[in-house]
Amino acid sequence: MSSTRKRRVFPFTAVIGQEEMKLALLLNVIDPRIGGVMIMGDRGTGKTTTIRALADLLPEISIVEGDPYNSCPSDPDLQSSEVRQKLSDGESLSTDSKKVPMVDLPLGATEDRLCGTIDIEKALSEGVRAFEPGLLAKANRGLLYVDEVNLLDDHLVDVLLDSAASGWNTVEREGISVRHPARFVLIGSGNPEEGELRPQLLDRFGMSVEVSTVREAELRVQVVDQRTAFDTDPELFSSDKQSKQDELQNKVVDAQNRLQAVSIDDDLRLRISAVCGELDVDGLRGDIVTNRASRALAAFEGRDEVTEEDIARVISCSLRHRLRKDPLEQIDSGDRVIKAFCKIFERKEDSNLEDFALSFSD
Template structure:
């Protein structure tokens, strides 16, 4: 292990995480295609939500950035550059390039809007005639992951700001007639416990995917999780070294998937059937259709294919649609089961016992042979 790796805080390896396949799949697909729109993870306390997200950030490869740039600007893509870097590019000035790990920014619950969006120093702007901008968390999260734990307890106004930036890819700060705009392209990951309250439907709809996770019931699996955690706590470096080959293999798989994604095609008939499912479920707007299309292409790319299959759609459609259904407080039927049922009807597939809500994660098939990790 290199000195640089040893100096970094050791994080529990992503490939060592047992179970919670639905959450892992949703996170990986958003890394392959950030335009899916982020993930909302709802589940019981102590089910490894934060551990998994930190593990994902640690797994991701290094990216090229403009050296000493507060926005992690891309060295050659103007859409991912701050103003200073873009001016250098337009003037033909040589841009210094550095490599850095993809950033994961943790948004604290008590964060103010200034802390999130950044602030403009009006006094400096007036006295020196320069746009003195103090970047916030959105600037730091550009081209990375923004993680909001207990998102359902966050102020609705702040959630709006985050979702707007995630959707547009830009953050604009205006004060006293001075306006600053910088790129803010990030994968937004929110987590929460449903017992502590739900997000408003219009905010929930803005998350691309919604993963539900539950406490593992099987005693043998619980023992395995406890033993792994104990091994990691006793000797983090040794434990991480053991999983290094799987970590590198998955990292390479993600890089290849990102390269392959633009080549992935989906038959017109499949696209029509996705929209038919959305229509039958009475999903408001077209976000459900768009996200399901993107996610199906991302899972095909993840498995090294350029053609989307019906099975690809089956594995992602519940994640993409379950949080967009209109809730009837008196209805006991799980929304995931309703999506599976509509999918089976439209695609002409006989629903199996595996399509019950509690089996959806296993049906996703992550962690089996054939190019997927354990």
């Protein structure tokens, strides 16, 4: 990680508490196919700070210079049609590197702003129809953050989730058809007091975590002191955390490289599906996400095989937001998931609840 930066962001390893949120974010970075994270909780609990810190933690990515879609020089699935055309024509590509993009979607954004639109200025001045990329293009290979996602128009949420699931954005405008890569980690946050997402939309998020205000006085003082120290001297504060940042960054990169080698036993996969059946979870997303999240957790901890404990730690965050059938119901806290897990995996229901915590420790 470069020691010189254009901006200073609060270090990820300095974020106190919110272990469930931090690990869920890391698992989605290790395997973006998990499908993103929905973070629900109180205001002022460090959601936005943690997400910006995550983007700053990650290593720089290699991109094709001048390409508006952050195209990867080597992976065709992460290349725009223009880049692929240049490669098929035998042209050489100039490359560059940049920080992992972190894109904020404002609540007032339009579909054109999100997906892209026609460049009217170029159409009028040059008489050509050109496409102006939107926020999905900027978010390719990065993080797309939607604060107060429960207040966003449902049709925009649909567009976001479709792109996040497929990895592509297709736009049909004024006779122009454009398809470009849009593979990003979708992160939504919101306050339950301001309304819930429809169950159909909530189900599309891979994982759901809850954050709450720290109540212990000592921890609150520690959080305040950390923030004050960072605001007073960001350079000094960040340099003190640099070794931990580098260590965690290397751990994430190693996990990304290890992920394909991680296996999960057939019996464990059957039990995961049995839990989903016991809970009457609609569709198969719950099964898929639990499998992927447990593999990502094993990779993060340096192992090549998923254990029952890995599943115990991820299954609540992977399933609890899929249990709500009625829009007026609240998201389950995870108790029902834990009871079903204990039944299928033959554990005592009075097992230590910490066994089921998606906790992260640096």
